[in-house]
Amino acid sequence: MSNALTNIFYKYVARRNSTWMAGAILGAFVLDSTVSGAVNTFFDSVNKGKLWKDVYAERVKKGISQ
Amino acid sequence: RTSRFFKPSLVKNCRTFATYNTVNSTTSFPTSHFEKYRAEKNEVDPENRGFAYLVVGGAGAGLAAIAKNTVVTALSTMSPGQDILALSSVEVDLSGIPESTAVVVKWRGKPLFIRHRSAEEISESQAVQLSTLPDPQADNARSKVPEWIILVGVCTHLGCIPISGGGDYNGWYCPCHGSHYDNAGRIRKGPAPMNLIVPPYKFITSDKIIVGDE
Numbered sequence: 001m002s003n004a005l006t007n008i009f010y011k012y013v014a015r016r017n018s019t020w021m022a023g024a025i026l027g028a029f030v031l032d033s034t035v036s037g038a039v040n041t042f043f044d045s046v047n048k049g050k051l052w053k054d055v056y057a058e059r060v061k062k063g064i065s066q
Numbered sequence: 067r068t069s070r071f072f073k074p075s076l077v078k079n080c081r082t083f084a085t086y087n088t089v090n091s092t093t094s095f096p097t098s099h100f101e102k103y104r105a106e107k108n109e110v111d112p113e114n115r116g117f118a119y120l121v122v123g124g125a126g127a128g129l130a131a132i133a134k135n136t137v138v139t140a141l142s143t144m145s146p147g148q149d150i151l152a153l154s155s156v157e158v159d160l161s162g163i164p165e166s167t168a169v170v171v172k173w174r175g176k177p178l179f180i181r182h183r184s185a186e187e188i189s190e191s192q193a194v195q196l197s198t199l200p201d202p203q204a205d206n207a208r209s210k211v212p213e214w215i216i217l218v219g220v221c222t223h224l225g226c227i228p229i230s231g232g233g234d235y236n237g238w239y240c241p242c243h244g245s246h247y248d249n250a251g252r253i254r255k256g257p258a259p260m261n262l263i264v265p266p267y268k269f270i271t272s273d274k275i276i277v278g279d280e
Contacts, residue, residue: 003108006116014119027127028134035131 155278177219217251223258
């Protein structure tokens with residue numbers, strides 16, 4: 001199955017420079033959003049309660065902020 | 067030397083000479099057993115270029131992502147700071163304004179007219195027929211609370227600042243070309259095409275407003 005995937009990649013993306021560039025740019029966007037999303041979610045879960053959005057929610061509940 | 071330890075079974079009682087190293091010979095090693103574990107040859111891509119290009123392409127995509135993040139971060143240092151953004155909205159305390167008086171506040175470089183309307187002014191404004199207005203707009207569409215009318219004090223004709231209390235309609239009068247606005251800021255007479263603009267605002271308490279979206 002991995003053979004099939006790499007074959008598809010080679011046959012349709014890697015053989016032409018136009019498709020290669022398009023694939024690299026698209027891959028960059030996908031990679032960036034995935035990695036950023038994953039790291040941000042992990043950071044927020046590790047620092048739960050200390051971030052401004054959690055503090056703001058608490059303040060709204062107490063009636064200090066809107 | 068004679069092969070004493072390995073002899074093909076067909077040859078018996080006969081001296082045979084091996085021409086290869088028979089002491090450490092491995093021909094008796096059973097290789098047929100391993101055929102089923104041999105890796106299948108990739109017919110389409112025997113050199114496995116797909117995998118190699120995938121690794122290189124992934125590295126290239128990673129590099130492009132790093133470049134994009136660097137450029138975006140560098141450019142975002144040029145975006146306006148919090149002190150500039152704080153100037154974009156203004157908080158006004160309405161408790162100090164008596165009835166039937168207007169107050170002018172500076173907001174984003176433009177004057178803001180804030181008028182505390184009395185009951186007659188409100189009913190007079192609400193009684194106007196919309197069909198008679200050059201730019202028909204209902205009074206309750208222009209003010210969230212009828213007692214408070216908040217307008218951008220720039221004439222919609224050519225940008226002069228209207229004078230409060232002037233004009234034939236108890237509102238504002240623009241001295242440049244003679245546009246008359248009523249107390250809800252709607253144009254009644256004169257060359258101005260549109261009513262005075264109502265800025266975005268919000269009541270934080272019943273006495274305080276923030277003008278300008280935060």
